[in-house]
Amino acid sequence: MAKMKALAKTRPAPGAEIIEVDIPQPGPGELLVKNKAVSICGTDVHIYEWDNWAQSRIKTPMIFGHEFAGEVMEIGPNTQTHVKVGDIVSGETHIYCGHCYLCKMGNEHICKDVKLRGIDCTGCFAEYLTMPANTAWVNPKSLAIEHMSAQEPMGNAVHTVFEGGDVKGQSVAIFGCGPIGACAAAICKASGATQIFAMDISDYRLNLAKSMGATTVINSKQKDPVKEIMAATNNQGVDVFLEMSGAAPIYEQGFKILRPGGRAGLLGVAKDKVPIDITNGIVFKQARVFGINGRRIWGTWETAAKLLAEGKVDMGKLVTHKFPMSKFAEAFEIMKSGNSGKIVMYPDK
Ligand SMILES: [Zn+2]
Ligand SMILES: [Zn+2]
Structure with a gap:
């Protein structure tokens, strides 16, 4: 089976390491995505440092990370989706059930059974990831991949x-x-x-x-x-x-x-x-x-996309550092220092 590199918490302690694992296979309702850019969130720093919150919430071993942009390589069996192979997608972090009371009322972001990518289940700090197709946001190809990845935190702001x-x-x-x-x-x-x-x-x-x-x-x-x-x-x-x-x-x-x-x-x-x-x-x-919890799915994403398309929010200023994922330790040190905006990593480097 083909392998990939991933950044994981391998044990319940500070830090993280690059591991080699099998490339995941998309199941029913899922997409296989090849990540082109991922970005580091404050939450990832908590997980990296292994603070009290992380200790109470994260189960190791786990690949963490939840902000990404990547290309759809494969669509799982029996998947109803508008997403196509070759699309460049980002992902909604809040993985929702779609059938609970809150989901039906249009509040998927606070779904009763919500699972957060990279916190409650496998994250995106890897060369590939599988994701529920209903959490994929198809990006316009005109946008820089680093900016696509940073749309998720931008959505929090929106x-x-x-x-x-x-x-x-x-x-x-x-x-x-x-x-x-x-x-x-x-x-x-x-x-x-x-x-x-x-x-x-x-x-x-x-x-x-x-x-x-x-x-x-x-x-x-x-x-x-x-x-x-x-x-x-x-x-x-x-x-x-x-x-x-x-x-x-x-x-x-x-x-x-x-x-x-x-x-x-x-x-x-x-x-x-x-x-x-x-x-x-x-x-x-x-x-x-x-x-405020997460983003409204998909209203917030639509608003963010409009602001980006019209050039109203300069993501070029927001993304201040770029690293190959192999240099994750340096990236996390800069995040911890507070002297950064968004830090992007390239998982295939
Ligand atoms: Zn985030
Ligand atoms: Zn639900």
Whole structure:
């Protein structure tokens, strides 16, 4: 049987290694995809470092990774799909059942039995992967493969920015300027937001957010975002608060600078319970608060595709590093340093 290289967690400990395994065979309802580019997500860093969350969730040995773009090589037996051999696809990470109550109500992304690629089942850090055909997104061939791979996290940003409203003519505060936060700044800019405040503790990431569309960047280590934002909005606060860091102190700040009647989108995953002044921060403000999980399937992808097709979000700025997968250790070190946007790896190199 033909073999392939894959990046796997081979044991329950920090790190990962390149292994050689059989090229998988697509079963019924599946596609076989030859990966051309994969990208590293914050989640992959948790898995790589083997933190508490990873220890509680990941079963080794496992090939991890969930952001990719690749060519469809084969379609499994008895597969009903619009996808064709030769298509260049990316994948929705949330693998959904399609028949539970939530799926039937159009909420496939929070399916009762959702499995996350590269977390609950085999991931994409490999030369080939098999995937359910109903999780494939066919890319226009005009898009760079590195940018196709980064559409999945871009989708998180799209989902958070637009869930529950528009940003046209609005002021927005984005906390956390990793690739998703930086992307959110670009999406807000493209969609007519007026003031776009971006907060982080890394100057590298603040610069990235600025270059992609933030109008004001604030290093929260050096300045108090609450003071700065209130001063810049005539003490009114912002229309929209986007939480993309998961850092516990941010929530209190965010609900302070949100104007009454404003909207909050919470995407960041906090490690611990977060103290918030619900009475003053949410209830009396009549704030609208949205928890955000993944992407709407496929509404979010459609919106992201339109923004990319119109050149509204410059993915060239977002993808800051490219590595052959054999140099994964270097790639993960740079991810951990915080001095990067999206990092892409080439699985066949
Ligand atoms: Zn991701
Ligand atoms: Zn379901």
